């Protein structure tokens with residue numbers, strides 16, 4: 001099974017069938033909570049996808065991102081990339097409490113994050129994939145790694161490639177997973193630099209298409225409005241599709257980290273952007289593959305970690 005190879009000391013790898021006997025209702029419960037949550041707030045699918053990503057890039061997919069501050073924990077929620085930005089914690093709480101009622105001490109918070117990300121994509125019109133299961137929950141968190149390992153929106157292409165490589169992910173994974181920005185929104189603070197002073201020279205990023213740039217300036221003024229949000233993919237912000245890549249071809253990527261996949265002078269990533277813009281099936285196929293790969297980053301297996309009863313705190 002995937003996940004087996006990269007773990008030292010675990011006796012078993014991850015297994016998509018893990019809860020078939022121990023919690024057969026798990027999939028249905030998760031799906032029904034998500035359907036309601038997304039019906040109430042269409043952005044929630046995007047927020048849950050991002051939660052899984054921000055978990056996996058910090059200590060691996062171990063639900064470290066869900067831990068609140070406590071005597072022994074410095075929460076990752078207060079790191080630069082996460083603060084005032086991550087959302088969806090209440091939805092994960094609701095899923096966890098329902099699962100604890102029907103199959104106590106069985107489904108880990110880390111697996112709930114992976115399954116919620118998968119189901120959110122499906123509910124948004126994207127591909128389906130099988131999720132290897134059996135990640136256990138950490139007894140630690142790392143605000144330091146959250147501050148250093150999560151990519152920044154003004155990253156260069158080389159920084160993005162390096163940060164993904166450090167997680168065992170290659171350029172194909174970087175470009176396909178960036179397609180997660182097919183849904184959801186970003187705050188003005190995350191892209192303001194591109195509008196007003198891309199290189200500290202009081203000039204906008206010249207790769208921004210003119211009309212798109214003018215529109216963005218109205219939501220994101222030079223001063224103030226830090227938390228004003230705008231879609232990452234304005235052409236279909238709640239539908240998971242390949243429009244994100246088409247927008248990049250037209251100079252309408254929102255974040256610098258989006259646009260440099262095409263313009264950043266890395267021939268491989270630029271070619272992948274063009275391929276995914278052209279062929280949605282190819283994008284869906286690679287996205288599913290890369291999500292499984294990301295979901296397998298350093299899981300806690302065997303007797304490592306624990307199955308938390310409440311995702312916000314240690315048992």
Ligand code: HEM
Pocket residue numbers: 043045046047048049050053084085086087151152153154155160177178180181183184185186187188190255257
């Ligand atoms: C390649 C490097 C990446 C960078 C630099 C990046 C950066 C960002 C930033 C700055 C935001 C807006 C946050 C805010 O304004 O509060 C965001 C949102 C989002 N990101 Fe990424 N991201 C990256 C990769 C990914 C990946 C790999 C995924 C998932 C597979 C992902 C999924 C999302 C989603 C779904 C949202 C919208 C969340 C919402 O609306 O609540 N991102 N990202």
Ligand SMILES: [Ca+2]
Pocket residue numbers: 054055056057058059060061062063064065
């Ligand atoms: Ca983690």
